[in-house]
Amino acid sequence: xxxxxxxxxxxxxxxxxxxxxxALSELPKLLAARRSEGTYSIxxxxxxxxxxxxxxxxxxxxxxxxKTVFVATEEEPSTDAIDQITIQLRxxxxxxxxxxxxxxxxxxxxxxKAVSNLLTNGGKAEDYQGWDLIKxxxxxxxxxxxxxxxxxxxxxxxxxxxxxxxLKLGMNSDFTVYDQIVMDPMLTATVPRSQYFxxxxxxxxxxxxALAGNYRNAIGDAYSRETINLCRQVFLEGDMMSPxxxxxxxxxxxxxxCAIATSYVGLVHPFSAGxxxxxxxxxxxxxxxVMRAMQPYYxxxxxxxxxxxxxxxxxxxxxxxxxxxxxQYEQLYASTIIHQKPLTNALGEEYRNTLTKEKVTxxxxxx
Amino acid sequence: xxxxxxxxxxxxxxxxxxxxxxALSELPKLLAARRSEGTYSIxxxxxxxxxxxxxxxxxxxxxxxxKTVFVATEEEPSTDAIDQITIQLRxxxxxxxxxxxxxxxxxxxxxxKAVSNLLTNGGKAEDYQGWDLIKxxxxxxxxxxxxxxxxxxxxxxxxxxxxxxxLKLGMNSDFTVYDQIVMDPMLTATVPRSQYFxxxxxxxxxxxxALAGNYRNAIGDAYSRETINLCRQVFLEGDMMSPxxxxxxxxxxxxxxCAIATSYVGLVHPFSAGxxxxxxxxxxxxxxxVMRAMQPYYxxxxxxxxxxxxxxxxxxxxxxxxxxxxxQYEQLYASTIIHQKPLTNALGEEYRNTLTKEKVTxxxxxx
Numbered sequence: 001x002x003x004x005x006x007x008x009x010x011x012x013x014x015x016x017x018x019x020x021x022x023a024l025s026e027l028p029k030l031l032a033a034r035r036s037e038g039t040y041s042i043x044x045x046x047x048x049x050x051x052x053x054x055x056x057x058x059x060x061x062x063x064x065x066x067k068t069v070f071v072a073t074e075e076e077p078s079t080d081a082i083d084q085i086t087i088q089l090r091x092x093x094x095x096x097x098x099x100x101x102x103x104x105x106x107x108x109x110x111x112x113k114a115v116s117n118l119l120t121n122g123g124k125a126e127d128y129q130g131w132d133l134i135k136x137x138x139x140x141x142x143x144x145x146x147x148x149x150x151x152x153x154x155x156x157x158x159x160x161x162x163x164x165x166x167l168k169l170g171m172n173s174d175f176t177v178y179d180q181i182v183m184d185p186m187l188t189a190t191v192p193r194s195q196y197f198x199x200x201x202x203x204x205x206x207x208x209x210a211l212a213g214n215y216r217n218a219i220g221d222a223y224s225r226e227t228i229n230l231c232r233q234v235f236l237e238g239d240m241m242s243p244x245x246x247x248x249x250x251x252x253x254x255x256x257x258c259a260i261a262t263s264y265v266g267l268v269h270p271f272s273a274g275x276x277x278x279x280x281x282x283x284x285x286x287x288x289x290v291m292r293a294m295q296p297y298y299x300x301x302x303x304x305x306x307x308x309x310x311x312x313x314x315x316x317x318x319x320x321x322x323x324x325x326x327x328q329y330e331q332l333y334a335s336t337i338i339h340q341k342p343l344t345n346a347l348g349e350e351y352r353n354t355l356t357k358e359k360v361t362x363x364x365x366x367x
Numbered sequence: 368x369x370x371x372x373x374x375x376x377x378x379x380x381x382x383x384x385x386x387x388x389x390a391l392s393e394l395p396k397l398l399a400a401r402r403s404e405g406t407y408s409i410x411x412x413x414x415x416x417x418x419x420x421x422x423x424x425x426x427x428x429x430x431x432x433x434k435t436v437f438v439a440t441e442e443e444p445s446t447d448a449i450d451q452i453t454i455q456l457r458x459x460x461x462x463x464x465x466x467x468x469x470x471x472x473x474x475x476x477x478x479x480k481a482v483s484n485l486l487t488n489g490g491k492a493e494d495y496q497g498w499d500l501i502k503x504x505x506x507x508x509x510x511x512x513x514x515x516x517x518x519x520x521x522x523x524x525x526x527x528x529x530x531x532x533x534l535k536l537g538m539n540s541d542f543t544v545y546d547q548i549v550m551d552p553m554l555t556a557t558v559p560r561s562q563y564f565x566x567x568x569x570x571x572x573x574x575x576x577a578l579a580g581n582y583r584n585a586i587g588d589a590y591s592r593e594t595i596n597l598c599r600q601v602f603l604e605g606d607m608m609s610p611x612x613x614x615x616x617x618x619x620x621x622x623x624x625c626a627i628a629t630s631y632v633g634l635v636h637p638f639s640a641g642x643x644x645x646x647x648x649x650x651x652x653x654x655x656x657v658m659r660a661m662q663p664y665y666x667x668x669x670x671x672x673x674x675x676x677x678x679x680x681x682x683x684x685x686x687x688x689x690x691x692x693x694x695q696y697e698q699l700y701a702s703t704i705i706h707q708k709p710l711t712n713a714l715g716e717e718y719r720n721t722l723t724k725e726k727v728t729x730x731x732x733x734x
Binding site for chain 1: 372376377378379380381382383384385386387393397541547584585586589590592593596597611614615617618619621622629
């Protein structure tokens with residue numbers, strides 16, 4: 001199969017970004033500029049972890065006119081949860097804040113995106129699960145990533161689980177893209193090492209998948225290559241959590257997000273989605289678990305991945321899908337094989353011939 | 368000297384970009400979407416070369432309500448020329464077009480930027496030469512690069528020469544950044560080989576300078592590295608003008624523009640500016656001429672540059688500053704040494720101790 005057009009057309013960039021140790025100090029000034037236009041209040045979505053970090057909260061410039069919502073990150077957001085938050089904000093007079101801030105990892109940044117869209121577009125979150133269904137720009141929004149790797153700060157989607165339809169699908173829209181990102185590597189200093197590694201590997205893995213794919217273009221390739229390059233510096237040279245490496249990984253996450261905006265993932269993400277749906281594993285650790293079985297598909301990157309694991313002395317769970325019931329393997333197969341676009345990207349249109357139920361089960365057992 | 372903060376803060380991205388063979392076909396639709404909002408007319412600034420390419424002009428979707436201005440590119444735009452174009456547009460009823468299109472190389476894209484700013488901000492072009500002097504967003508503007516390398520499609524400035532003050536300085540402003548870029552590699556197929564090479568080398572050279580500088584940050588470095596990587600593919604592997612390589616160089620130009628938005632050039636650009644000011648040489652060929660004397664400062668890149676020249680069988684003018692008058696060497700020295708920021712970036716604050724008048728003259732004689 002030769003290289004195919006990605007079909008990705010007009011790409012929406014994040015409008016502005018600021019990066020570097022101390023970038024967070026600029027936030028109150030950035031927000032003040034918004035406050036003078038139109039309404040005054042701002043809604044802050046903040047990862048619940050920061051409840052225990054009053055020093056950081058104090059630096060955000062939150063006023064008594066604002067509303068802070070701490071986001072629990074045990075589970076990925078459901079469409080119901082997004083609806084509920086939106087209704088509550090409307091009820092307490094925050095129907096039209098002048099800005100929404102999402103400070104946290106992928107989950108928190110995604111919640112802020114979804115609520116921003118819903119406040120201006122009306123209806124329910126599930127009405128917008130799909131592609132280009134949002135009609136009106138959302139509330140102006142600012143991302144402050146406190147975990148690096150998913151690229152949520154740069155992408156045009158926000159992952160949501162619909163419990164009624166069992167659909168895990170975001171609001172894919174240009175309007176979902178952030179207006180402003182504030183990247184301050186100070187914020188990732190307190191992340192547990194294993195979580196820092198798993199999340200960072202999301203950037204590495206989706207760029208590996210993109211570069212090995214059939215659907216490609218010159219700019220997606222460029223972003224992917226440089227993201228992988230940065231990940232090599234971070235995870236193969238010295239301590240991955242040194243101040244310089246935390247800044248590099250923050251940049252890698254952003255550029256990796258730009259990469260997936262113009263390309264597709266491959267084999268790892270569909271298998272990882274299977275683990276999330278059936279066994280409830282978090283996306284980033286699930287990706288790393290899938291890498292246990294990826295030697296035949298991404299041989300060089302498989303070796304490099306395990307070198308990074310060893311160098312940074314991180315544990316990747318093992319045997320997690322080894323002794324499951326037939327029913328569970330059925331479910332795993334079903335929730336892997338539905339990812340048509342990534343699997344076609346990796347294996348071509350006849351991917352079902354390669355990935356039979358037996359083969360998929362065998363792969364899961366290798367994890 | 369250790370690595371210093373660039374001081375670059377909140378960076379404005381181009382809002383949208385489209386890339387790939389055939390991207391130009393999307394233009395009429397993109398413009399139609401603007402036409403339905405507010406006024407209907409559009410001003411097209413087009414490199415005068417395209418007068419002889421009616422097939423391409425026909426694809427732009429120009430209507431009888433629009434105005435086309437063909438831009439001569441023998442000289443860099445003067446503030447007087449920008450003022451004159453702006454007055455003429457106002458006089459013939461184009462004071463508030465719904466969009467401005469700049470289709471060409473750096474000069475044409477810069478003219479479109481400057482006129483867009485001036486139409487909404489009033490006054491004269493020279494009033495805005497400097498940093499952050501523009502107060503109001505310009506007319507919505509679209510860049511269609513037809514030459515790859517300068518990065519004008521991505522940067523926040525537009526070079527203008529002020530004949531009264533002899534100042535070569537742009538309107539450095541977030542408002543100068545394009546709203547939309549359309550990157551169609553088909554458009555660079557007819558560029559003369561030497562011009563294609565010189566212009567492409569602008570991207571390579573400013574990224575080499577940035578990566579060797581004292582002022583750095585993680586994202587500027589990332590953009591620079593990938594730009595250089597793309598230039599290596601284009602100029603060291605096969606024909607630099609193959610369709611794939613033309614797409615790669617278009618991406619390199621854009622990412623190189625993103626790189627200079629967050630970093631500084633070094634030694635080459637000040638010497639190159641000297642050649643432009645005193646001998647009237649075009650920016651991109653002047654850069655290449657300066658590379659003749661850069662072995663002591665960028666030794667590895669010097670070797671790589673000349674390998675690229677050889678591989679692509681391009682001529683770089685030689686001996687151009689070898690036998691000049693004392694007065695001309697005085698002028699060359701003066702117009703090189705004033706570039707304080709780039710020279711500090713390259714050599715540190717005491718750069719005048721290294722770059723004495725004798726030394727600078729010797730360097731020019733090596734070209």
